[in-house]
Amino acid sequence: MQYLKRWKELRYDQIFKVLLILYSLFAIASITPTIFGLSNTILVVYFLFVPGYSLTTLIGEQNDIIQRLLYAVLLSTTLLTAFFALGQTSTIFRIPFAISIPIISILILLYSLHEG
């Protein structure tokens, strides 16, 4: 009952963040071969928006929806290209995208949820 009460108190953006955390877990599952046999295509949409959206929450972007969407796409591509570029310079950074980026996104979203 207590959890249900808390759930009712959640704001729209918090619910959205929870959904994105679930999507991130789903994205990780989709590249894990034996789990669901899910298509990797869902990763395209994921990589296009989610990592960037999580970063916008971290840098405190409080703009309207279209601007946040733009930042989400922009920062997602920035994150992906930065990881790719780091991978070009050193073996230390050759971490698989499909695992590392959802994990980073989940951590940022959890932090963002905690901060409210």
Added chain:
Amino acid sequence: MEGLALTLNLRKVLCIACALVIIATLITFPLPTRQGTHQLARVQSASGTASANIVVFAQIPPKYSIFDLSATEYVSANITLSSLNSASTQTVEFISSFSPYSITVEDQLQNGTFTSLPVIILTGTFGTFVGYSVNIPAGSSMVSAQIQGTQNGESFVFRQVTNVPFVVISGLGTIPETYTILVAIPHGSVISQAYTGGGLGGTGGLSVPIPQTGANYGSYVAFSVPPQAGSLVIESVWYRPVTAVIFALSAVAIALVLVDMLPVGKKKLIQFVSLLRHNRITLWLVGLTARLHLTGGGLLKQKILAQRKQLQPKNLLVLFLLLGTLMISLAALTGPDPHYKVYVIADPATANQIGNNLNALIGNVQVITPGQDYSDFDVMSSTGMFNMVVVSAYPTLATQEVSKFVLPNLGNVPLIVVDKSANSTFVSQIEALYLQKTIVVQNAASLNSSEAGKITGFIQCCAGRGTNIVSLQISNSGFESILALEAFLSFVLILLGAGFLGAKAVEPGSDSSLTHVADIVALGIFMFFFSEVIYVVTSTILRFPLSLHAVISGAETITATGIMGKVVHLPLGGGSTPRDLAAVVGLAVGALSNGWGRVFSGKSLLFLTSVGLALYFNPFVIGNYVFQGLLLFVGNVSLGPITNNLYTFKDFLYGFGGALGGNTSPVYLLSAGKIVYFAGMVPLAFINRMKKNTATMTLLVAAVLLGHGAIRVGEMTPDKTVIALLPGLFAGFAFALVLLLISRLEKYVTSSYRGST
């Protein structure tokens, strides 16, 4: 309340954890290095019983100044080739890393007689090195050569960097070689750092054991340097104690600023200062400061405030556009170059003869050779600099190197003359591609009347000098003055453009929304493209490049900035360093004058300056890194491992390019320099929404990136600008993201401390 306390504690724990992670990363993360740079390999010999003994001696007079890239150092090399039992004449080549002013070669024949041998000096065929060709006659038993010369060291912030000189022998096959390098430094100086230069068994940038004991040599001490050493850093024995004091003072300043940031610390500081005020000396100092502030200081402040009003973005933009238009108009009125420009691919002596011959035939001829530059042949020829190319006798290896740059761009030159002594493969390639405009002659250095007639006919028809639009006849010296002026204006153009960008980024009243970010990015792109267009168009009208990106030597006669350098007695070369400086100064002045007190503050500037001084003057390894980095940035001097780290950074930037198109074709090539420029703009666009310390740091980062990128305006390759734009912007967003997170951390630290008091 409990929840709030828990949140605050969690915030503190997170802050401390972040700080620890950053510190641990900085301390433990090994900067990756790239091994191996292109270096001239020294040839070791040894066949039969012949052997070589080489002793290179360098005397380094101390020159501990702020900045001097031409500190003269004296070098001598003694080379002894013994047990030579050659039955026929042998040609031996020596190559020295230094410029000779005296060379003597003595030959001892097997019958005991001594003779002096003539030496042919080869410049311009081994890059910046000098070659010497000696024919050793049959029956020689020993040859002794002595080369005396000079080289340039680099003096930077009271330390001197010297390149360990070397001599290479080739032409004798593989013979045993003894190699000794002695470096003499004055008493009262020490060698503090030594690194490999990539020669003789070494990989560039690695540490080399520093010689500890030396032999007295008058007022100098001579040290035997390991053969793999490439560069040494020399400093006065007083350098360490003095810099230790500066380091300690900077550390105190950092601590004071940090204490001042926190309300508790600020309170304690005020209490401490009020305690000090009871002291008579302090009272006198406070009174004096107040008087100075009211008189001279106050007036100065008023004057500075009045100047700041002139540096508004609108004024800077108008000046920027005015200057660009002025450069074009001036070029249109004075261009094209009155010289008839001929690019001669031949050894120096032949090139000289060809030049004299053509001068007699055409008049007012200027000869340019690969010894001056060949890697920028594409830009030089694209701007219409060359009326003719002459290909004659040139060493095969050098021809292969030069032809890579020249052959694809000969289409930009109206007339090509090749002679029978030229490399046959190169000639056949030229004929296959450019037969319509190629004239083959017997000897370009001595044209017969039929060949001369053919050439003059072709010039009259299709390869003449351009004409001035208002039919003005400008003399050679007058044109040189115009070139020097255009070069000066080209630096001011960059200064004003960067100033406008900096001022606009922090303009009062500008919001911090996405529109502002987009404005700054768009204006930054405009500033680069507009400047590049002005450079390209001015150069093409003048038929003379304003600047070049990678001139190897002799740039003082092939670029307008080089000619300006001759006027002001500075080795400006391609103009990279002054352009870099102009952008850094412009951006800093524009941003600080418009954002002072609001975006930046004295405290934040003091904090960052102290951090910079503490990093530079600290006695640990990081101090050496910062020194090497600054030297590379300011003087383009490679020293130690930082050069390899720079390559890693370059690879990182290329990574963005690789992800977004990459080097898809020879036209769309990536340029790390241009990527750097666009990457610098993005953090600048976010500066309004940062805390003051982070904003000051961002300005510094943006100034370094934009400055380094602005060098490439003078590269004059607009196609590279197109392909570098998006990778640069995404790299910029990555940098901006890091800086925004630091700003958030700064906000956290200050607000959480405030909250806890």
